[in-house]
Amino acid sequence: MIKLFLSLLKAFAVGGTICAFGELLVLKTKLTPARILVGYIVAGVILSAVGLYGPLAQFAEAGATIPLTGFGHALVTGVKHAVQEIGFMGVFTGGLTSTSAGITAAVFFGTLAAMCFKPRPKE
Amino acid sequence: MPDTIELKNRPRLIAGAAIAGKKEGEGPLGGVYDKIIADDLFGEESWEKAESRFYYTAARTCLEKGGITPEQTDVLLGGDLLNQIMSASMAARELHIPFLGLYGACSTMAESLCIGAMLTDGGYVGHALCAASSHFCSAERQYRFPLEYGCQRTPTAQWTVTGAGAALLSGDPSQPALCVCTHVTIGRVTDMGIADANNMGAAMAPAAADTLRRHFEDTGRSAVDYDLIITGDLGQVGHDILMELMQQQGHPLDASRYMDCGLEVFDRETQDVHAGGSGCGCSAIVLCSEILRRFQAGEIRRVLFMATGALLSTTTSQQGETIPGVAHAIVLEADA
Amino acid sequence: MFDKNSKPSPKRQAQLDRYKQLVDRISPKSALGQGLFRAWWVGGFICMLGQIFLEIGRGPLGMINSAASTFASTCIVFLTALLTGLGVFDKIGQYAGAGAFVPISGFANAMVSPAMEFRREGLVLGLGGKLFTIAGPVLVWGVSASVAVGIIYALITL
Numbered sequence: 001m002i003k004l005f006l007s008l009l010k011a012f013a014v015g016g017t018i019c020a021f022g023e024l025l026v027l028k029t030k031l032t033p034a035r036i037l038v039g040y041i042v043a044g045v046i047l048s049a050v051g052l053y054g055p056l057a058q059f060a061e062a063g064a065t066i067p068l069t070g071f072g073h074a075l076v077t078g079v080k081h082a083v084q085e086i087g088f089m090g091v092f093t094g095g096l097t098s099t100s101a102g103i104t105a106a107v108f109f110g111t112l113a114a115m116c117f118k119p120r121p122k123e
Numbered sequence: 124m125p126d127t128i129e130l131k132n133r134p135r136l137i138a139g140a141a142i143a144g145k146k147e148g149e150g151p152l153g154g155v156y157d158k159i160i161a162d163d164l165f166g167e168e169s170w171e172k173a174e175s176r177f178y179y180t181a182a183r184t185c186l187e188k189g190g191i192t193p194e195q196t197d198v199l200l201g202g203d204l205l206n207q208i209m210s211a212s213m214a215a216r217e218l219h220i221p222f223l224g225l226y227g228a229c230s231t232m233a234e235s236l237c238i239g240a241m242l243t244d245g246g247y248v249g250h251a252l253c254a255a256s257s258h259f260c261s262a263e264r265q266y267r268f269p270l271e272y273g274c275q276r277t278p279t280a281q282w283t284v285t286g287a288g289a290a291l292l293s294g295d296p297s298q299p300a301l302c303v304c305t306h307v308t309i310g311r312v313t314d315m316g317i318a319d320a321n322n323m324g325a326a327m328a329p330a331a332a333d334t335l336r337r338h339f340e341d342t343g344r345s346a347v348d349y350d351l352i353i354t355g356d357l358g359q360v361g362h363d364i365l366m367e368l369m370q371q372q373g374h375p376l377d378a379s380r381y382m383d384c385g386l387e388v389f390d391r392e393t394q395d396v397h398a399g400g401s402g403c404g405c406s407a408i409v410l411c412s413e414i415l416r417r418f419q420a421g422e423i424r425r426v427l428f429m430a431t432g433a434l435l436s437t438t439t440s441q442q443g444e445t446i447p448g449v450a451h452a453i454v455l456e457a458d459a
Numbered sequence: 460m461f462d463k464n465s466k467p468s469p470k471r472q473a474q475l476d477r478y479k480q481l482v483d484r485i486s487p488k489s490a491l492g493q494g495l496f497r498a499w500w501v502g503g504f505i506c507m508l509g510q511i512f513l514e515i516g517r518g519p520l521g522m523i524n525s526a527a528s529t530f531a532s533t534c535i536v537f538l539t540a541l542l543t544g545l546g547v548f549d550k551i552g553q554y555a556g557a558g559a560f561v562p563i564s565g566f567a568n569a570m571v572s573p574a575m576e577f578r579r580e581g582l583v584l585g586l587g588g589k590l591f592t593i594a595g596p597v598l599v600w601g602v603s604a605s606v607a608v609g610i611i612y613a614l615i616t617l
Contacts, residue, residue, distance in 0.1 A: 004514060011510035012503040015562065019502020020495045022557030026275070027489050030319075033274055033560050034596055037569075040561060041601035049608040062509035062531055066562045067502070068597065075605035083613045091609035095602050101529040102536060102563060103598070106570045107590065109540035114574035114586050117544035119270040121145075121163040121260050121285075169579050269576030271543050272593065273552015273559050273568050278487040315478040325482040363485045398487075 007061060014056070014063035037068055044072020074098045126334075127308045127341035134243035134251075135300035136455065137293045138189030139411035142181045144259070144285030147400075147408065150389045155412040156286075157184050163260060163285060171209060174258035177287040177404070178203065178214040182254050185289035185411070189250075196220045196291075197248035200235040203256045203403050204228065204283070205265060210256050220252060229327075229356050230310070230432030231255040232288060232407040233451040240304040240453060243294045250294075256287030257402030266320070266437060279322040281358045282396035284388055288407025290415075299458075302418045306342060306454040310334040312434065318445045320435060324361025324385075324398055327431035330448035331357060332368035334429060338452055339374050346376050350423040353414065354450075355406035355430030356385035358399035384409035384430075406430040414455075424457045494556060501551065501558030509535050509562075532563050539567035544575065569593040 025036050047053040053073040057064040064070050078098025082090030096103070141156045148159030158180065165173040178201075186193060199220040202208040208224045215222035227234035232255040239251035260270060262283040268274055292304070313330040331354055339345055346352060346369075357365055362383045369376045384406045385399035410428055417423045429452035440446075467475065512534040516527030542548040548568050552559040559565055570590055577589035591598070 007514065008507050008510050012507040015506025015509075016499040016503025016558075019506075019555075019558045019561045020499035022502075022561040023494050023498030026557055027491055027494050033557075033565075034593065036557070037560065037565065037597050038600045041597050042604045045601060045604040045608055049612070060506075061528070062513050063503075063506045065528055066506045066509040066532065066535060068561055068563065068566060071563065071566070071597075072601055072604070075601055076608055079605050079609035080612055083609060083616065088613050088617060091606055091613055094609065095605040102532045102566070105533045105536040106540075106567045106594070109537055109567070110571040110574045110590055111586065113540045113544035113571045114578045117546075117575055118578075119260075119572075119575050120546045122270065122549065264576050268593070269572040271546060271549050271568070271575055272572040273543075273549045273565070275553055275556045278489055316475045317482065322482070322486060325486065329478065360482075360486050364481060367481060367485070 010060045011063035014060035015067055018064075018067045018069060040068040041072040044069030045076050046072075048073040048076035071099060071102065125341035126311070126337045127306055128241065129306055130240055130244040130304050132244045132246070132294065133303040133305055134240045135293045135296070135298060135458065136290055136302050136304065136415075137298050137300050138185050138291040139289065139301065139415045140181050140185035140188055141288045141408040141412035142177050142184065142286055143408050144177075146259075146394065147284055147286050147388060150394065152388060152409065152413050155416055156408060157412070163258075170258055170261035170264065171205060172213070174203065174205070174210040174256055174261050174287075175213040177258065177285070178210050178254060178256040179217055181256065181287035181289040181411075182214060182218055182252060185252065185254070185291050189291040189293075191250055191291060193218050193220050196250045196252050198223060198239070198242060199252045199254070200225055200239050201254040202226050202231045202235070204262050210258070210261075211254070227430075227449060227451065228432030228434050229257075229401055229403050229405065230430040230449055230451050231403040232410060233355065233428060233430035233453055234432075236290060236292075236304070236428070236453050237307040237309060237451050239292045240307055243292045244304075246294060248294070251292040252289060253292065254287060254289035255403035255407040257283050257285070257404035259283045259285045259402075262402060276397055277321045278397055279319070279324065279358075279360050280397045281323055281356065281385060281399050281401035282389065283402040284400045284405040284408065286404035286408040288404065288411035290411055301415050302455040303458050304453055305456050306338070308334055308338040308341065308452040310450040310452070312447045312449050314445050314447045316445050318440075318443065320440050320446065322360060323356075323401060323433045323446070324358040325364060326433045326435075326446035327448040327450065328357055328361040328364035328368060330450040331361070331365050331429060331431050332372060334450040334452050335369065336372050336374060338427065345374060346380070349425055349427050350380060351426040352376060352381045353406075353410070353426055353428045354381075354383045355432075356399065356401040357383050357431060358385045358401065359391070360398050361431070362386060387413065418455070418457055421457070426455050428453050428455055497555050498558035501555035502561055505535065505558070505562045505564055535563050536567040539564040540571045543568050543571040566594055566597065
């Protein structure tokens with residue numbers, strides 16, 4: 001029970017901090033959200049490549065994998081894994097294999113939502 | 124040549140109509156609009172068609188109030204914010220009035236009034252109908268993001284008004300007028316290097332200051348000669364900047380006799396619109412309701428109506444271009 | 460303006476600088492502390508929700524770690540799609556900023572919202588064509604960066 005509570009706390013603290021840093025970029029720089037997201041995913045790729053993101057993901061689990069940097073981490077883990085498995089061509093297969101669930105889910109649920117719901121004006 | 128044209132025959136503004144959306148109807152001026160449309164789609168299936176119906180309804184209502192049929196109207200002038208000014212064009216398709224589509228971004232209402240007043244003054248048309256519209260939802264999807272996209276609005280951002288306004292000008296001196304048009308000042312495009320599309324007030328304020336200064340110099344008047352100086356949609360930021368710029372230029376404005384439609388149309392305390400309202404519809408619905416009402420009530424005798432436009436497109440914005448601004452002004456006076 | 464090499468005259472440049480200072484002075488600023496706090500707690504909450512799904516997958520559902528992690532992301536994506544459809548997520552985004560768009564919920568919202576918005580322009584070019592307009596850059600640069608990393612990794616290890 002304490003272990004469960006601790007894992008939730010860690011996810012909250014690490015995930016929240018990663019998001020708050022993003023907000024700091026929004027408020028203190030002229031960067032648009034789109035640029036920040038691209039920056040985040042590339043940062044995730046680089047941090048993962050140099051071996052810094054893996055330990056963080058082990059420590060905080062969802063706190064590190066749910067933010068977009070985790071997406072970059074998943075791309076790199078997938079690529080490394082595929083290179084070990086099938087050699088050089090793994091460079092091209094690994095990334096999207098390991099991230100396919102998130103992308104597929106967003107495409108499918110997005111389509112479904114667009115069929116079921118209409119956008120509504122803001123108040 | 125001065126930029127200000129004096130209209131010797133004093134074309135008459137004989138009717139005005141303002142059709143507003145739900146949020147505008149809940150604003151401080153909710154009681155003075157001709158119609159408030161609670162359904163943002165106005166019974167149509169797209170935001171674009173809804174906006175066009177706002178435009179059409181404003182035009183029809185205005186003609187009815189003026190007692191003029193579309194057949195008797197010699198020209199329809201105006202536009203909106205959408206690409207290829209489709210709202211106005213689709214409405215003009217239904218109205219069958221000779222149509223000149225105008226694009227001046229949020230300055231469109233003043234631009235169409237300026238041209239309409241000159242055409243009428245010159246005797247080229249008997250009746251000119253001037254109209255402009257904007258719609259929050261159609262503008263949002265074209266200029267910013269999908270409605271359901273979760274992004275933050277910056278404190279300087281403004282809220283596009285859903286609504287349309289129309290004014291009917293006549294050259295016939297026997298018709299009773301709400302007010303008459305006496306001077307027109309056509310604005311020059313001014314750019315002071317603002318590139319932030321979320322701070323349109325700052326992009327447009329220098330154009331407003333420039334047009335205002337030229338108008339004062341051309342006519343030999345100053346701010347005290349007007350009961351009210353009305354800007355279109357500078358919002359809180361642009362309002363404050365214009366006050367400061369006019370002070371620097373030696374033509375200070377009196378805050379109690381200067382009003383910005385973007386600050387009048389919404390209650391900024393309760394309606395979460397940040398710096399205020401914007402869009403072609405903003406100045407159009409305020410002019411065609413509240414300002415005309417004040418003329419009718421005899422509260423004002425002479426005003427300068429100056430709508431400002433930020434002439435940006437999403438393409439040039441993404442390419443990093445700064446925002447050209449423009450402001451057109453027209454003097455309205457009570458019929459002597 | 461049309462001469463690429465021309466610079467504004469010093470007088471004009473001084474004017475532009477002065478105006479920029481005036482704009483900066485008058486434009487209201489976002490509240491920093493409040494923005495950071497909101498992003499922190501909403502972002503943290505979404506990640507914690509992910510962790511709950513992960514624990515559910517790992518415990519009662521008996522999944523291995525990687526499957527449970529995928530399960531958690533998919534659940535968040537599904538919930539975001541639902542909240543976007545119901546017209547709630549844009550309000551969360553307005554409140555929390557990066558707290559809503561940095562987690563995978565932001566990625567999902569960036570795909571669902573244009574699909575809904577441009578549905579009117581048809582199922583193929585509207586819904587289908589616009590699905591990736593906002594989220595596309597993230598995939599383009601993420602995948603490209605991962606391929607670059609992969610090439611280096613392959614050259615070192617193979």
